Amino acid sequence: MAGVVFEKVAKRYGEVSIIEGLNLDIQDKEFMVLVGPSGCGKSTALRMIAGLEEISDGHVKIGERVVNEVAPKDRDIAMVFQSYALYPHMTIRENLEFGLKIRKTPQAEVDRLVKEAAEILGISHLLDRKPKQLSGGQRQRVAVGRAIVRKPAVFLFDEPLSNLDAKLRVQMRAEITKLQQRLQTTTVYVTHDQVEAMTMGHRIAVMKDGKLQQVGTPLEVYEQPSNLFVAAFIGTPPMNFVKAQIRNEGTLIAAAKFALPVPVKLRHLTVPRDGANVVVGIRPENIVDPSKPTRGETAMIQAKVDIAEPLGHEVLVYASIGDDTLVAKVDPHRAPQLDSIVDLVVELESLHLFDAATERRLA
Amino acid sequence: MKDKAGHDELPHLPLHIFLIIFVLIATYPILWVVTIALSGKQSLALATLPDRIAVTEERLVQNIPGLNDEEATAIVEALENAKWIDERGILTLKPERDKVAPLLPAELSKYAEPLHKDLMVCLAEPSTLDRLRAITPWPETFSLENFRAVFRDQPFGRWIINSAVIATATTILGVFLACTAGYAFSRFSFPGRRAGLMSFLVSQMFPGTLMLVPLYIIVVQWLQLGSSRIGLTLIYATTSIPFCVWMLKGYFDTIPKELEEAALIDGASPGVIFWRIVLPLAKPAVAVTALFSFMTGWNEFIQAATFMDKEELYTAPVGLRFFVGGFSQQWGYFSAGAIIVSIPIVILFLFLQKYLVSGLTAGSVKG
Ligand SMILES: Nc1ncnc2c1ncn2[C@@H]1O[C@H](COP(=O)(O)OP(=O)(O)OP(=O)(O)O)[C@@H](O)[C@H]1O
Ligand SMILES: [Mg+2]
Numbered sequence: 001m002a003g004v005v006f007e008k009v010a011k012r013y014g015e016v017s018i019i020e021g022l023n024l025d026i027q028d029k030e031f032m033v034l035v036g037p038s039g040c041g042k043s044t045a046l047r048m049i050a051g052l053e054e055i056s057d058g059h060v061k062i063g064e065r066v067v068n069e070v071a072p073k074d075r076d077i078a079m080v081f082q083s084y085a086l087y088p089h090m091t092i093r094e095n096l097e098f099g100l101k102i103r104k105t106p107q108a109e110v111d112r113l114v115k116e117a118a119e120i121l122g123i124s125h126l127l128d129r130k131p132k133q134l135s136g137g138q139r140q141r142v143a144v145g146r147a148i149v150r151k152p153a154v155f156l157f158d159e160p161l162s163n164l165d166a167k168l169r170v171q172m173r174a175e176i177t178k179l180q181q182r183l184q185t186t187t188v189y190v191t192h193d194q195v196e197a198m199t200m201g202h203r204i205a206v207m208k209d210g211k212l213q214q215v216g217t218p219l220e221v222y223e224q225p226s227n228l229f230v231a232a233f234i235g236t237p238p239m240n241f242v243k244a245q246i247r248n249e250g251t252l253i254a255a256a257k258f259a260l261p262v263p264v265k266l267r268h269l270t271v272p273r274d275g276a277n278v279v280v281g282i283r284p285e286n287i288v289d290p291s292k293p294t295r296g297e298t299a300m301i302q303a304k305v306d307i308a309e310p311l312g313h314e315v316l317v318y319a320s321i322g323d324d325t326l327v328a329k330v331d332p333h334r335a336p337q338l339d340s341i342v343d344l345v346v347e348l349e350s351l352h353l354f355d356a357a358t359e360r361r362l363a
Numbered sequence: 364m365k366d367k368a369g370h371d372e373l374p375h376l377p378l379h380i381f382l383i384i385f386v387l388i389a390t391y392p393i394l395w396v397v398t399i400a401l402s403g404k405q406s407l408a409l410a411t412l413p414d415r416i417a418v419t420e421e422r423l424v425q426n427i428p429g430l431n432d433e434e435a436t437a438i439v440e441a442l443e444n445a446k447w448i449d450e451r452g453i454l455t456l457k458p459e460r461d462k463v464a465p466l467l468p469a470e471l472s473k474y475a476e477p478l479h480k481d482l483m484v485c486l487a488e489p490s491t492l493d494r495l496r497a498i499t500p501w502p503e504t505f506s507l508e509n510f511r512a513v514f515r516d517q518p519f520g521r522w523i524i525n526s527a528v529i530a531t532a533t534t535i536l537g538v539f540l541a542c543t544a545g546y547a548f549s550r551f552s553f554p555g556r557r558a559g560l561m562s563f564l565v566s567q568m569f570p571g572t573l574m575l576v577p578l579y580i581i582v583v584q585w586l587q588l589g590s591s592r593i594g595l596t597l598i599y600a601t602t603s604i605p606f607c608v609w610m611l612k613g614y615f616d617t618i619p620k621e622l623e624e625a626a627l628i629d630g631a632s633p634g635v636i637f638w639r640i641v642l643p644l645a646k647p648a649v650a651v652t653a654l655f656s657f658m659t660g661w662n663e664f665i666q667a668a669t670f671m672d673k674e675e676l677y678t679a680p681v682g683l684r685f686f687v688g689g690f691s692q693q694w695g696y697f698s699a700g701a702i703i704v705s706i707p708i709v710i711l712f713l714f715l716q717k718y719l720v721s722g723l724t725a726g727s728v729k730g
Contacts, residue, residue: 052624073630085621089643099629146625 002063002076002153003028003186004049010057011044011210018044019210022058031180031187033201035194037233041210042190046156049188050079062154078147079156082163084139086131092142093127096149103150117149120179137168144176148183155180157189161196173200194234198222206230228359231281231352237316239281240326243356250274253351257322263297263348269362270353278362281352284316287328287344296349303344305336319344394500400698403506407694409497416485417452418442426484427477434471438478441466447482458482509699513686519700521675522682526704529592529678530660533599537656538649541604545611546637550623560612563605571602572665579669590672598666603659607652614648615641650718654711661708679704 004026011019019041026032034042047053048060051072059066067075078099086095096117100110118124121141131139140160147155160176161169177200180187191197197204198218206213206221206229214226225231231239244255246262250271253260260280262270288294303319303326315335317328319342328344336342353362398409416422420435430438442448445466449455463482464475496503513519547553548560578598579589588594618641626636642649664680671677677685683704686697712719 050624050628052627072624072628077628079625079628081621081625083619083621085619085625087622087626087640098626098631102630102635146629150629 005061008058012056029184031202033197033204034190035197036207040207046190076153078152080143080147080160082159084143099150113149117145121145155187226361228354237284237327239283242280242324244280246270246273246276260299265349277356279354284327284329286347286350289330289334290343290345298345396698398500398502400509402502403508405693405695415453418448419452426481509695513696513700522677522679526679529595530657532596533660534653534656536600537603538653541607545608548612549615566605599660603656610652611648614645618644647718647721650715
């Protein structure tokens with residue numbers, strides 16, 4: 001068992017820089033999710049752990065060992081690809097056995113390991129079929145099976161669920177999480193789906209344009225996003241952003257058409273910055289209808305209802321104040337009329353304040 | 364009438380008739396060849412039409428009562444002078460009853476009536492049935508003599524073996540080199556990759572005959588491999604490899620890179636990946652290239668005729684030419700030989716059939 005460490009890692013294709021100065025410390029037995037928009041370099045980072053991409057600069061360590069020059073097969077890792085990459089001409093059994101046989105594992109041991117892995121994943125009855133004869137979900141299991149059968153020190157997943165339909169994805173998400181808890185194997189999991197990131201990872205590493213934005217537990221990242229990008233990326237529907245200025249010696253946040261008082265808990269951030277331009281972030285669940293119980297200090301605002309999206313357990317209300325649009329989560333039984341003016345309550349202690357110029361969280 | 368599925372059967376009838384006619388037309392030339400081969404003769408004709416009977420003195424003496432030899436000679440002479448018959452005695456026109464007597468010397472005109480009768484017999488046009496027989500690809504008599512003779516009287520067995528050896532060697536050499544080269548072109552980037560691929564493509568632009576002179580210089584003068592099986596194998600491999608490389612490269616391109624990466628992580632060496640993952644998946648393309656290489660070596664004529672100047676080193680196509688070239692017109696041997704030569708190709712096609720379709724359409728549809 002081993003952790004994975006990135007030390008000032010860079011990846012460049014000639015002049016083009018894909019990843020720069022990546023520092024990331026993945027603990028032993030940890031489930032780390034790399035998440036970010038398409039093209040941000042998360043697959044590249046994962047493939048550098050696997051040894052499928054050369055490392056242009058810095059070090060990658062697995063356990064205590066620097067693996068920059070170590071061949072993939074000697075890194076004691078296993079990888080699950082988005083396309084599953086099952087060997088189409090081999091049966092499922094042969095797929096699972098392939099790595100073991102190449103490593104000259106005795107046949108009795110091979111049989112035992114394959115049986116064990118197949119049982120864990122519930123694919124024992126499929127062993128004599130070819131990959132073509134399996135459903136997408138079954139192939140997915142086989143791909144995971146091929147990874148766990150060798151009992152490697154690190155699992156690498158590259159968007160393993162993105163080819164599955166929504167329902168199956170939720171199911172497999174839970175299964176992979178359970179599997180990791182059971183096997184206690186260090187796991188690096190790449191996804192662009194922030195729900196997967198939130199639900200699966202012990203910690204999340206958010207990336208953008210080849211740079212690490214924030215690393216933390218799902219809750220930390222959700223509650224304390226370190227910049228505008230992370231705040232916008234994590235959470236559905238995304239956080240509301242309003243441009244504003246700090247006024248009245250740091251006691252008021254003034255937007256174009258409305259103002260919010262600064263709660264006592266946040267005064268230490270605003271008082272020293274009187275007159276500064278900020279971006280205020282408010283999560284939709286922190287804007288509610290007045291009937292709902294709230295936490296901490298609150299303020300009331302009036303907004304015009306543009307769109308209402310009923311989701312069953314709640315209604316998303318898109319309401320505007322001047323040019324600013326806010327999304328609020330409202331009780332389904334109190335769904336407002338379109339174009340009416342409604343009262344909305346903002347939970348002030350959950351406001352997120354970002355510097356308008358640097359886009360960083362005020363701290 | 365309705366068939367089981369409830370469709371009207373009748374609309375299919377014209378289609379079936381059309382298809383049957385089409386098949387007959389398409390297979391007619393082949394049936395012709397088979398018929399000649401099985402006829403035991405050397406003639407190109409399917410059946411011999413009955414010839415007109417020659418008008419001879421003996422015949423006249425026999426058939427006209429009271430006619431003696433001199434009189435017969437005189438009659439034949441008269442007919443010849445009138446250009447009714449040619450020098451072989453074959454009638455050139457249809458004799459009219461009234462014109463027979465004036466033709467003959469006065470003392471012989473008493474024979475005009477029986478003579479006309481006999482001339483009409485000699486005229487005997489072939490019947491419609493005979494004409495039909497002449498275009499039906501069915502031998503008058505079945506005989507395997509042609510097949511026996513090409514092996515017994517002619518060194519055809521030897522030529523077949525030459526062809527087999529050369530074509531097989533070409534296939535093995537060509538497919539091996541094309542697989543490795545195609546894989547390199549598909550997977551690795553190296554200096555000269557584009558130039559190499561382009562030059563392979565460009566080389567396909569020129570007809571093989573254009574390469575005859577340079578190949579002759581290289582193979583015969585430099586390598587001293589003229590009139591040898593190795594030399595011809597080299598030449599064939601050279602001509603088939605460019606196509607094979609492109610074919611295989613195109614197919615390797617469709618094999619996902621992740622498969623190889625998965626195998627790499629599983630611990631496979633590049634050799635194992637190539638032999639156990641890539642090649643088995645490229646089977647259809649390998650089948651196509653193998654067939655193509657084999658056919659190149661098996662069917663080719665011009666280069667074989669140029670490079671093999673000893674009769675015992677002839678390949679089958681060159682040998683076939685031997686049967687009908689120059690002074691010999693042994694179409695029977697030729698047909699029998701041609702059938703023997705085509706059998707291995709037909710068998711190969713049937714054998715590789717399931718790969719061929721997928722191999723040739725590879726990449727056109729994303730699986
Ligand atoms: N061989 C290459 N040469 C140049 N640039 C490349 C090469 N491979 C990848 N890139 C670039 O590297 C960047 C990161 O790619 P990567 O595959 O890591 O993205 P990703 O975060 O996994 O995106 P996705 O979610 O779409 O899979 C992309 O902008 C891509 O264009
Ligand atoms: Mg990716």
